[in-house]
Structure formats: structure tokens, C-alpha cells
Amino acid sequence: MGISSDFGGPMAPGSGDRHLTRRQLLALTAVGLTTNAAYADAAPQGQLTYGVHISLAPAWFDPAESTGLITPFMVLYALHDGMVKAMPGQLQAPSLAESVTASADGLTYDFVLRQGVLFHNGDPVTSDDVKFSFGRYHGNSSSLLKQRVDSIETPDPLHVRFELKEPWPDFLTFYAGATGAGWIVPRKYVEKVGDDGFRKAPIGAGPYKFVSFEPGVELVLEAFDQYWRGAPHVKRLVLKVIPDEATRLAALKRGEIDIAYSVRGELAEELRRTPGLTLKPVSVQGTFGVYFADQWDPKSPWYDLRVRRAACFAIDCKGINDALTMGFSHVTGTALFPDMYEFYWQPPAPVYDPDQAKQLLAAAGFPDGFDAGLYFCDSSYANIGEAVVNNLREVGIRSKLRPVERAGFIKGFTDKAYKNLIQAGPGAFGNVATRLESLVVKGGPFVYGNYPDIDALFPLQAVELDHAKRTAILNKMQQMVYEKAIYAPIWQLAFINGVGPRVAESSFGRIPGFPYTAPYDELALNGA
Numbered sequence: 400m401g402i403s404s405d406f407g408g409p410m411a412p413g414s415g416d417r418h419l420t421r422r423q424l425l426a427l428t429a430v431g432l433t434t435n436a437a438y439a440d441a442a443p444q445g446q447l448t449y450g451v452h453i454s455l456a457p458a459w460f461d462p463a464e465s466t467g468l469i470t471p472f473m474v475l476y477a478l479h480d481g482m483v484k485a486m487p488g489q490l491q492a493p494s495l496a497e498s499v500t501a502s503a504d505g506l507t508y509d510f511v512l513r514q515g516v517l518f519h520n521g522d523p524v525t526s527d528d529v530k531f532s533f534g535r536y537h538g539n540s541s542s543l544l545k546q547r548v549d550s551i552e553t554p555d556p557l558h559v560r561f562e563l564k565e566p567w568p569d570f571l572t573f574y575a576g577a578t579g580a581g582w583i584v585p586r587k588y589v590e591k592v593g594d595d596g597f598r599k600a601p602i603g604a605g606p607y608k609f610v611s612f613e614p615g616v617e618l619v620l621e622a623f624d625q626y627w628r629g630a631p632h633v634k635r636l637v638l639k640v641i642p643d644e645a646t647r648l649a650a651l652k653r654g655e656i657d658i659a660y661s662v663r664g665e666l667a668e669e670l671r672r673t674p675g676l677t678l679k680p681v682s683v684q685g686t687f688g689v690y691f692a693d694q695w696d697p698k699s700p701w702y703d704l705r706v707r708r709a710a711c712f713a714i715d716c717k718g719i720n721d722a723l724t725m726g727f728s729h730v731t732g733t734a735l736f737p738d739m740y741e742f743y744w745q746p747p748a749p750v751y752d753p754d755q756a757k758q759l760l761a762a763a764g765f766p767d768g769f770d771a772g773l774y775f776c777d778s779s780y781a782n783i784g785e786a787v788v789n790n791l792r793e794v795g796i797r798s799k800l801r802p803v804e805r806a807g808f809i810k811g812f813t814d815k816a817y818k819n820l821i822q823a824g825p826g827a828f829g830n831v832a833t834r835l836e837s838l839v840v841k842g843g844p845f846v847y848g849n850y851p852d853i854d855a856l857f858p859l860q861a862v863e864l865d866h867a868k869r870t871a872i873l874n875k876m877q878q879m880v881y882e883k884a885i886y887a888p889i890w891q892l893a894f895i896n897g898v899g900p901r902v903a904e905s906s907f908g909r910i911p912g913f914p915y916t917a918p919y920d921e922l923a924l925n926g927a
Contacts, residue, residue, distance in 0.1 A: 428653055443622035443634040447902065449916075450647035451638045452779045454615050456806035461603040462532065463593070465579030465815055466809055467539030467837045467844055469685060469826035469914060477620055477636065479603035480627075481527065481582040482510055482559075485828055486918065487909045491575050495524055495583055495604065495627075505566030505864065512557040519608045526553035531586035539827070539844055540578050540778045540836055556563060556852075558822040566864055569832055576828030577837075606631045606920035615640055631920040632904075640663045642779065642804075651676060651897050658916065659897040660906060661779065663723045670897045673751065679896040679905060680727040684912035685826030686785045687780070688734020688886035689714070689787060692821050695848030700771070705763040707884035711758035713794040716749045719786045721888055727893030734886035735834050736877060737828035742831035743872050744877040746860060749888055756794040758869040768795020772819035777809070778802035783889065784822050813844045826914065831873045841882055854877050 451473075459471035460463045483499060486492035493499065496510040516524040536544070547567050552560040563570060574581045583604060589597050594923075601609050606628070607620035618638040639645045639656060647659040652673060662670050671678040691707050693699035700706045711797045716730045724927055731738055731747040741828045758926045760768060771791065776784035781802040788800050797819055803811060806848040811817055823845065824836055841849035843891050853876055860872040880886070894914035904923040906916040916922060 404603035406656045412795075418640065423684075427559045430689060441632060443624065445633055446635040446637060447658070447922060447924060448637045448639060448656045448855050450641040450650050450656040450659040452644070452647065453644065453777075453805040454640050454642070455612070455618050455638065457598040457614075458806070460612075460619045461583060462579030463538060463594075463661055464759050465536075465538035465582075467577065467825070467827050467833075468809060469683075469828070470805065470809075471579070471916075472616070472913070473915045474583055475579065475605075476915070477496065477605055477607040477919045479582045479605045480516075481575060483571060483581060485746070485910050485913065486578055490828070490911070491571055495529075497849065499571070505568070506563050508561040509572060510559040510561075512559070514557065515583050515626055518588070518604050518606060519602045519623055520585065520588060522585050522587060523554040523556075524583060524604050525554070526559040528583050528586050531589075532583045533580050533914060535584075535589070536578065536580040538746065540573055540833070541580070542842070544573055544578065544580055562697070565862060566867070567861060569830070569861065572830055572833060577833035579828075581593060606918070607636060610635075618801070626920060628918075628920055631686055632923045636922075637806045637920070639661070643807065648897065654899060654901075657899045657901050660894075662895055662897050667725055667735050667895050673709075676897040677757070679898050679907040681894045681896065681908050681914055682727070682729065682739075682912070683738040683826060683892050683894045683914040684828070685824055685892040685894065685914060686731075686735055686737055686738060687783060687822065687889040687892060688825045688849070689774075689889070690734075690845075690886050691722070691884075692818055692847045692886070700763070700765060700769050703763045704767070704884060705759045707887065709756040709759035709763070709794065710751045710796060711884055712750060712759070713888045714749070714787055714790050714889060715751045716888065716890055717751065719783065719790075719843070722786070723782060724890075724893045724895055727895065729891035729893070731891050732877045732888050733877070733881065733891075734823065734888040735838055735880065736831050737891050737912065740830050740834070741871040742875040744831075746837040746881045746888075747875070753794050755867055760795055765795065768797060771798035773801040773817075774798040774820040774821035774822065775801050775803060775808065777805045777808045777824060779805060780822065780824060787822070787889065806860050810818040815847055816899060822889075824892070826892075832857075835876060835880075839876075839885065850879070850883060850885075853883075861926075 465471055480495050483491050484494050497513045498511045500509045530553055530882040547563055548560045549564045580641045581876045586604055588602050606626045608623045610619040610621050612618045621635040622634050644662055644666050648662055650656045651659040670676055689855055691701040694701040701774045733751045736743055774788050784800050788798055837843045838845045841854050856872055856876050860869050862870040901926045903926050906921050910917050
């Protein structure tokens with residue numbers, strides 16, 4: 400059976416990931432996965448250089464360490480490949496797996512691997528590598544996945560069978576996108592060099608091979624001519640770390656880089672006005688909000704719902720959007736769930752009302768406001784944090800911005816090392832349930848405290864096979880997150896980038912909701 404829209408095929412706008420029922424047989428085929436015919440016969444040529452807005456972390460070279468955020472997939476889509484992954488037009492497109500079938504009772508998933516697919520060292524990709532990759536996965540939602548998978552069988556080198564303990568509609572959503580468990584690494588090589596050795600010199604099955612990495616400076620990749628989709632068009636990719644936005648734009652204008660990630664505010668306006676440069680805003684599944692990490696502490700001001708609601712009224716979401724992302728971001732009223740996700744519930748629009756914020760603070764016993772401590776954020780989005788901190792200060796909530804480089808920020812967040820206020824920016828593939836698991840429900844990697852009434856609904860939706868009933872449960876959970884003001888919403892990010900004149904195909908926006916350039920093998924340079 401070919402793909403239909405019910406099985407993660409071509410998507411309607413805002414459709415998000417599709418669902419499976421016990422009565423449906425999933426059969427994913429390689430529809431639409433051919434490369435651009437205009438470059439099909441050309442050998443890889445030239446070098447494309449990026450200005451990357453963050454320092455790259457070696458942990459992002461290993462799918463087993465996926466954090467549940469989108470950032471590592473910037474590298475994974477180049478170095479590695481997944482059994483099933485988001486691709487243009489398909490959120491669950493077959494990749495290393497030629498086909499996937501689900502049994503009628505929803506308990507068995509059979510993956511058939513493509514013949515002749517190779518890792519960068521020449522080893523074939525086999526079912527043993529698939530089983531090994533799942534077993535060593537210890538990143539986001541690893542416990543949830545492994546609790547629900549009863550066994551993994553490998554009847555032959557090209558066949559993998561997952562047996563679930565009970566039907567789970569989100570198995571592919573977690574396996575294929577929300578985690579790195581379905582991204583495959585070579586067992587023999589990993590066992591030879593160890594986990595540390597693998598991070599230093601990763602080998603995958605993706606379109607680009609690892610060449611070198613200088614922390615804080617650059618990552619260099621080279622085209623893998625034997626990639627199963629065909630050789631990439633660009634011979635070499637260089638990802639240069641340039642944390643400062645003005646410096647990135649200047650490098651793009653001078654032709655020192657070809658693509659600049661994340662250019663905002665007045666710099667984005669300058670980019671748009673510059674002849675030869677192209678502004679590339681991408682609507683992504685990254686959402687931003689302020690997490691009240693101490694809301695479960697009775698001694699904290701944030702324990703009072705009125706204080707959290709005051710903070711929500713204090714943030715000028717539209718003004719920040721207009722100033723920083725030229726109005727391209729979506730001000731939706733939620734801090735966690737992108738409007739393109741399946742099961743999305745639309746909350747009331749956010750209201751900017753400083754007077755109402757002050758009234759709520761006074762009613763809560765803080766007529767003169769209070770000192771709110773540190774406001775932690777990813778340093779690459781410190782300008783958002785600055786705007787929010789200023790908004791909060793205007794109503795009497797006084798906090799101090801503490802930017803942290805992204806890898807360190809994520810580690811501190813998941814280690815529960817922060818207090819006070821945390822600027823969260825989840826952006827991983829998935830659906831509403833995957834976001835709830837990571838950011839709201841007890842035990843999630845970014846969860847500092849929990850509400851039992853929300854937790855009680857999560858296992859119910861996970862096994863509900865009636866789509867309408869499951870939607871109702873997940874809508875209720877989103878409504879509860881909103882009513883409890885667990886987060887103050889900011890926006891759904893528009894990731895604004897710049898492209899130089901040498902680039903013929905940047906691949907921005909090809910994969911719905913993905914902020915970076917992918918598929919990498921479809922990148923192309925003019926005259927190459």
C-alpha cells in the first residue's frame with residue numbers, strides 16, 4: 400500500500416504528524432525521496448560555508464544523546480540517517496528503512512532495510528546496527544521508549560521487528576522524530592572505539608562524512624559519494640561558529656560565508672536591503688516561553704498563580720515579535736505547542752496589559768513588585784531575554800539576565816540546576832504528546848515540578864486508539880497547562896536567515912518546521 404495522508408504522507412497545512420489505528424496498516428514507501436534531477440549526474444563540487452549562531456557540541460554528533468531539542472538535528476541530518484525521518488512533504492518518510500508495516504493490532508512494527516546502504520567506513524547498514532542503536536540510546540524519552548518496547552527481533556540482516564507491550568499510537572512519532580533512537584550508528588565501529596571515540600570521529604550513513612572539528616571554531620564535512628539517495632551536489636561543508644549576529648552578517652556581506660543562521664531585528668532589515676543577499680525566514684516548530692521553575696515552592700512568589708498570570712500580562716509578545724523577527728513569528732498564546740502539531744489546541748490570544756499585571760501583583764501581596772533573581776536563557780536568544788526582562792521590570796518584577804551558551808544551557812536545564820526564571824525554547828519534531836512528555840509530565844528531562852491531575856491524563860492518551868477521544872484528552876491537558884500558567888508564552892519562532900549569491904539551493908523550509916538547511920544532499924551552488 401502506498402502512503403496516504405493518514406500515514407504521514409503529504410501534509411495539509413497545519414496537519415502535523417498523522418496517526419495510526421489498529422485497523423490501519425502502515426506501509427511507507429520511498430515516494431518523493433529522489434534528489435534534484437538538475438544536479439543528478441554532477442560530481443560533488445565546491446565548498447559551502449555557514450555562519451552558525453551557536454557553538455557546536457560533540458554530543459550532537461551522536462544520535463544516542465539526543466536531548467529532545469531540534470539543535471542536534473542540524474548535525475544529524477548531515478552525518479547520520481534514520482530509519483524513518485521528516486523529509487519534504489512527509490513527516491515520517493522512509494529513509495534507511497525501505498518500508499514499514501504495522502500489524503492490525505498495533506503491537507508489531509516491521510522495518511525492511513534498503514539493500515546496499517553503507518556507512519561512511521564502507522560497512523553495510525544491517526538490522527543488527529538498528530537493534531544496537533536502539534539499545535544504546537539514552538537521550539530524551541529513552542525510558543518511555545524502552546518501557547513500551549517488549550522485544551526487538553532481527554530475522555535477517557535487512558529485517559527488524561519491534562514488538563510492543565501494548566498498542567501505542569505514538570511509537571513512530573517518538574522513534575522517528577522526537578528522539579534519536581531511530582538514527583543508526585555502526586555497531587562494530589562504536590564497539591571498537593567506544594562512545595568517547597565515536598564522538599571524536601563519528602561515522603554515520605548520512606550524506607556527509609566527518610572531516611574535522613575544532614571546538615568553538617568550525618566543523619568540516621565532506622560529501623559521501625555513496626549516499627543511498629545519490630552523491631550530494633556540494634563537495635565540502637564548513638560550519639563556522641560565529642556567535643555574534645552583526646559579525647555573521649558582516650561575514651555574509653563580505654562573501655566569507657554563504658549562509659548565516661539567525662539574523663534578527665535591525666540586522667535582518669539591513670540584510671533584506673543588501674543587494675545580492677536573500678532573507679530566508681522559516682516558520683519553525685520552535686516555541687518560546689518563560690518557565691517558572693519555582694512555582695511548586697510555597698516560599699516562592701511564583702507559587703501564587705496570580706503572580707504567574709501577572710508575568711503573562713507583562714510580556715509584550717507582539718512588540719517583541721515586530722522588533723526582533725519583523726513580525727514573522729507566530730504569537731499564538733502557547734509557550735510549548737506549535738500550531739502545526741497534531742492535537743494542537745488554540746489557547747486565547749495573549750494580552751499585553753501592564754496595568755492588569757500590577758493589579759494582580761498587588762492582590763498577591765506585592766504592590767511594589769519583588770526581586771525575581773536570575774533569568775536564564777540560551778545566549779543565542781539573549782535579545783529575546785533582554786526584552787522580556789525589561790517588560791517584567793516595568794511592572795515591578797525585577798530579574799537579571801543570565802545568558803548561557805547553548806550546550807551548557809541545555810545541560811543546566813536538564814540537570815535541574817536553575818531556579819527562578821528559565822527561557823525555554825523547545826523545537827524538536829513530534830506532536831503535542833511528545834512535548835508534554837519532555838516539558839510538563841513528571842519525569843520529563845525539562846520538568847522541575849508537576850501537577851498530578853495533568854500527569855494522570857498522560858498514560859490515558861498514550862493508549863487511546865480512538866483519535867477523537869485522544870484529541871480530547873490532549874486538548875484538555877493543553878488547556879490545563881494554560882490555566883495553571885506553567886509557562887508564560889512568548890511566540891512560535893520565525894527563524895530568520897541570510898543566503899549569499901553563490902547559493903543556488905539553500906534547502907531552507909523544505910522540511911516543515913525544521914529551522915536549518917535540509918536535506919543536505921540537495922544543497923547546490925551556482926555554477927557547480
